[in-house]
Amino acid sequence: MRLTEGHAATRILAFGDYQPATIVTNDDLADSLDTSDEWIRSRVGIASRRIAGPDESLADMATAAGGKALAASGLSAGDIDLVVVATCTPEAPIPNVAATVATRLGIAAPGAYDLNAACAGFCYALATASDAVRAGSSRHVLVIGAEKLSQWVDWTDRSTAIIFADGAGAAVVGPVTDPQGTPGIGPVVWGSDGNMADKIFIKDRNSFIVQEGQTVFRWATTALHPVAKRACELAGVDPTELAAFIPHQANLRIVESIARKLGAPQALVADDIVHAGNTSSASIPLALSRMIERGEIGSGEAVLLLGFGAGISYAAQVITVP
Amino acid sequence: MAMTQEEILTGLGEIINEVADIPADQVTPDKNFVDDWDIDSLSMVEIAQAAQDKFGVEIPDEELKNLTTVQDVIDYLHKSDVSA
Numbered sequence: 001m002r003l004t005e006g007h008a009a010t011r012i013l014a015f016g017d018y019q020p021a022t023i024v025t026n027d028d029l030a031d032s033l034d035t036s037d038e039w040i041r042s043r044v045g046i047a048s049r050r051i052a053g054p055d056e057s058l059a060d061m062a063t064a065a066g067g068k069a070l071a072a073s074g075l076s077a078g079d080i081d082l083v084v085v086a087t088c089t090p091e092a093p094i095p096n097v098a099a100t101v102a103t104r105l106g107i108a109a110p111g112a113y114d115l116n117a118a119c120a121g122f123c124y125a126l127a128t129a130s131d132a133v134r135a136g137s138s139r140h141v142l143v144i145g146a147e148k149l150s151q152w153v154d155w156t157d158r159s160t161a162i163i164f165a166d167g168a169g170a171a172v173v174g175p176v177t178d179p180q181g182t183p184g185i186g187p188v189v190w191g192s193d194g195n196m197a198d199k200i201f202i203k204d205r206n207s208f209i210v211q212e213g214q215t216v217f218r219w220a221t222t223a224l225h226p227v228a229k230r231a232c233e234l235a236g237v238d239p240t241e242l243a244a245f246i247p248h249q250a251n252l253r254i255v256e257s258i259a260r261k262l263g264a265p266q267a268l269v270a271d272d273i274v275h276a277g278n279t280s281s282a283s284i285p286l287a288l289s290r291m292i293e294r295g296e297i298g299s300g301e302a303v304l305l306l307g308f309g310a311g312i313s314y315a316a317q318v319i320t321v322p
Numbered sequence: 323m324a325m326t327q328e329e330i331l332t333g334l335g336e337i338i339n340e341v342a343d344i345p346a347d348q349v350t351p352d353k354n355f356v357d358d359w360d361i362d363s364l365s366m367v368e369i370a371q372a373a374q375d376k377f378g379v380e381i382p383d384e385e386l387k388n389l390t391t392v393q394d395v396i397d398y399l400h401k402s403d404v405s406a
Contacts (some may be wrong), residue, residue, distance in 0.1 A: 043362060214383045218367045253364055 002305035007175035010129075011184025011297060013075065013140075013320050014169040015289035016068030019060050019276065022302035033158040038167055040162045047098070047250020048278025049165035051150045052171030056166075058090060059097050059218040061260070065102045065168035065285070070105060073172035075140055079105040080172070081115035086121030086145045086281040087116045088310065089152055101144065111138065114238025119248045119309025120190070121145055121281030122169070123317060126305070127188035129173040144170040154208035158278040158310055163251070164209065164275025182320070186235030189227050190315035200310035220254045225261035228306045231316035235302075239264035243321070244291065248281035249273035258306070267304070268296055280309065297321050325377065325403050330396045337372040338392075341365055351393040369395075379403055 008163035025048045026037035040046055052061065062085055064264040070077065085098040098112035122145035129141035146168035155161050176183060192260045196219065198210045228247075232239050245254050252273055260268040272287035279286060284305050291297050301321045325333075335346035342361050355361040361369075363386070370381040373395065379402045381389070389395050 043364065212383075214363055214367050214386065218371055218383065222369065222371055257368075265386050 001061060005132045006136030007177075008134070008172055008217060009183035009185075010133045011176050011181075012319055013172040013174050013290060014069050014322055015285060016065045016072060016169045017286045017289035018064035018068065019286070020056055020166050021052040022051045022053060022063065022088065023048050024051050026236060029162055031156075033053035033137055033156070033215040035158045035162060041243060042165055043251075043253075044276055045126070045210040045255075045271070045273055046162065047252075047274050049166055049275075052148050052166040058087060058146055058148045059100045059104070060143045061148065062101045062166040063085070064281075065146065065170040066101055066144045069172050070142060071232070073174075076175075077270065078108065079140045080110055080142050080185075080275075082111040082129065082132055082141040084112075084125045084141060084143050085263050086117065086125040087114055087147055087149045088116050088118045088121065088280060089112060091151075095228070097146070098144075102142075110178060115267065117281070117307070117313045117315065119212075119250065119278075119280045120307035120311070120313045120315045122284045123188065123305050123307035123315035124190065124313075125281075126171065126173065126185065126319075127190065127315060130185040132174065133173060133175050136269040139174065142170065142171040143173055144168060145283075145285050147280040147282045149209070149280060151277075152209050154204055157208065159320070160209055160211060163278045165279050167279040167282045167286050169277060169282050169289050171285055184320040186231065186318035186322070188315055188317045189231045189234060190226070190313070191227070192311045192313040194311070196312040198310065205313045217251070217254060217301055220250065224306060224308055224314060225258050227314055227316050228258065228262055228304060231306070231318055232304060235318035237302050237318050239304075240266060241302055242304050242318075244268040244297045245293075245301045245306070246270040246284050246288050246303060247306040248280075249276065249287055250278055250309065261309055262304075264304075266280070269289075283287035292321060310315055325400065327400060329395055330377070330399050331392070333376050334373065334392060334395060337369055337376065339374060341368045349392060351391070351396060353392045354390055355392075356390065377403065389405065
């Protein structure tokens with residue numbers, strides 16, 4: 001039997017993002033919930049969030065972000081041979097979102113699958129995409145994190161309605177072809193613990209998302225900084241060399257707590273949650289794409305990604321900004 | 323080694339100062355976390371975790387609702403430490 005030949009190293013060629021147009025402020029929520037702008041800001045750090053319109057599907061948002069990343073990569077649709085969509089909020093179990101997105105972007109007959117690792121999904125998808133290129137089973141991969149959490153939120157439950165939102169982010173992954181080039185995607189550190197499956201869940205198709213806030217908060221603020229540090233260690237990048245830290249935008253207090261324990265005081269810490277809300281698997285590429293677009297992080301700089309959430313599951317890796 | 327109530331109070335003063343920016347000398351047994359300092363449920367989790375790290379006594383999430391004053395925390399830690 002013969003095997004494919006891959007590449008020693010991979011990199012991200014470009015990012016893309018998409019946010020729905022509708023902005024829901026804390027005051028909007030306070031009209032119907034027993035809450036206030038001050039309460040929401042102090043508990044979760046969110047000022048406003050974006051919610052998809054009734055006719056705006058998950059595939060619409062994923063296509064928009066994916067198309068933007070593809071255009072920015074300089075590649076053509078024909079160069080992509082694998083599309084991975086990380087999501088935990090598809091409208092239905094089948095068909096998957098990835099094949100639909102690929103077709104809409106004019107990518108003919110790529111490998112296409114959805115991946116569910118909840119809020120850690122983008123980091124999982126990025127790792128599997130990188131491994132596919134390294135193994136030679138793909139040449140260029142379009143990786144998308146997209147969520148329409150608004151359709152799984154009980155808008156009368158103030159513990160979740162204030163947090164979750166919609167959006168999408170994407171990245172194009174390809175090989176490092178220059179023999180002198182340095183790797184752009186570091187080793188992934190990933191894991192899970194099914195003992196905590198009942199801490200963040202949606203019971204069935206007629207139910208809404210439920211979260212044990214205190215337990216999740218304690219887990220996130222105590223168990224994850226070692227994962228983040230381990231990803232730096234495996235990549236050979238000291239935390240003090242990071243230009244930015246992009247943890248999943250779960251809750252600003254979790255973000256700030258992990259950042260404090262990381263030991264990277266110089267790193268810019270993503271706070272996209274303030275105006276984007278918690279968009280699960282979309283939050284990391286959404287935050288990163290927008291930070292790069294605003295010129296806050298420069299080409300070639302090292303950035304640490306850390307996804308974590310329901311499962312529970314988590315994953316982290318260091319990447320280099322394209 | 324069993325801790326005295328004074329040792330626990332001193333340790334809690336440091337923790338509450340770090341988590342909630344309350345001067346350590348204002349951390350006295352009679353203080354109520356919500357009424358006196360407006361400390362919310364997530365900060366209570368941080369205090370409980372820091373106390374666990376410092377004293378080696380676990381304070382489960384389900385116990386937090388019963389701990390409304392500094393004295394409640396002292397009693398819980400003291401009782402668990404002695405029985406451990």
